[in-house]
Amino acid sequence: MLFSAHLEVKASEMSASPTKDSRGRHPILGFLVLSITSCMYTNIFKGHGKLNAHRRYQRYQFEKNFLPPQIHGKKRKEQNLRMRHIKDDLTAHAENITEILRGEIPFPSGYNRMKYRPGDLEMSSTDALQYCYVDATLYRNHIRAKKSTLVSQSKHHNLIYRMVPKSASSSARYAMENHFHGEDVRMDIDHMVYKVLKENHTLVSFVREPLDRFYSSYDEAFFRWGPWMGSRKFRPGVAKNYHKNKHKMDKYSYLYDGMQTLGDYHRSFCPEDVLHNATAKVCNEIPSIDNGTLTERFERFVREYDGFDPFDIHLTVQVAQLVDGRNGQPFPISVLYNASEADKGWQDIADARGVTIRKDGLTIGRMTSRRFNLTIVSNATKQKICRLMALDYCCLNIALPEVCRMSEDDGVYCAMELGRSGKKGTVSIQPW
DSSP states (O other), X not given: OHXXXXXXXXXXXXXXXXXXXXXXHHHHHHHHHHHHHHHHHHHHHHHHHHHHHHHHHHHXXXXXXXXXXXXXXXXXXXXXXXXXXXXHHHHTTGGGHHHHHHXXXXXXXXXXXXEEOTTOSSSOHHHHHTTBOOOTTTTTTTSOOSSEEEEEEETTTTEEEEOOTTSSHHHHHHHHHHHSOOEEEEEEHHHHHHHHHHSOXXXXXXXXXXXXXXXXXXXXXXXXXXXXXXXXXXXXXXXHHHHHHGGGGGGGGGGGTTOXXXXXXXXXXXXXXXXXXXXXXXXXXXXXXXXXXXXXXXXXXXXXXXXXXXXXXXXXOGGGGGBOTTTOOBOOOSEEEEGGGHHHHHHHHHHHTTOOOOTTSSOOSOOOOOSSOGGGOOHHHHHHHHHHTHHHHHHTTOOOOGGGOOOTTSSOOEEEEETTTSSTTOEEEEEO
16 A cells, blocks of 8 residues: 555656656556556455355354364364363253154254164164165275165065065075965066055065174175185186185285185184084084184174175175165165064064065074184174164164173264255265
């Protein structure tokens, strides 16, 4: 401004005694004054614009609970106090979380997220799943981004079963085929949804307590990716698939130290006299003799596994099998049954359709004991597994086992979030 004023004074002095040269300079001086003034105001507006953008970004981060606004000096203590109050507020409405999720009462004013424990919702796994938000990018290695999915369909009974590995799936497929005249088909997802919503078809599946399922999933995956799978003794397709995909196991090669053959595998957990006098299948029915070697490898795997890149389909989370892999939207499941009570679930399905099933006509699944010594698995390992399976615990509303119910500031929590699903005004759930 001083520079502008100085130019204005000089210009007025020159106008008092006009000359030919001074008259020629007036337009130039005016242009300079106008340019400098314009630059000053432009910089001011740009500065305010950048500051406002920065403030909006900080507010967005704050609302999403990524980080608090940056406050310096004497206000930092006030900020920390406010953050503690917000943390308290986020968990203060626990008694109303079910009503909030259903839209029966409004979401707390001023907040976008609430924190609660798995199993605290007063609703079934079936209902909770419909509110689940699954990030299709984050879980891309768990879900298949394809337009079709594998199901077992009974046209006669308008019944569709969606398979979830290691959740009574063998028994379920047997029941569909032998009691409901069903068959395995790869069904277009949009067509399946239409059948359920418009043509009165029933879509069912079975889910299992996530920690218990993980033990079984690991055992299955361990067997399926051992070096013995590359042998010609197995079906050509199995050996071919092993050699094509075994690179996924490179970072977990320690799992098979000292093992090359199927015999090596069996001897690691099954008594020698049993192997000598009976078939290997008997080993599935007796406790493991693992001296801790297999358990130590299992625990190391859990420590190193981040949960987002399973090397086998059996290690995928259950929710991944119950959503559309193209967008993460939940299937319109009619009923989710407890895999631990699969017989009862199928009996209920049969009774509703007038189908008679013998008491011994359902349990066909492979009832196997753990290969590793489950009794010496540490609590830290169990707690890590619960964190890895957080999506299942939250979206299926399954209460945590006691070992995973840690202090209020630790352990697995779920987030109830406003507008996360992309539908204005809706509330969704996901791991915290």
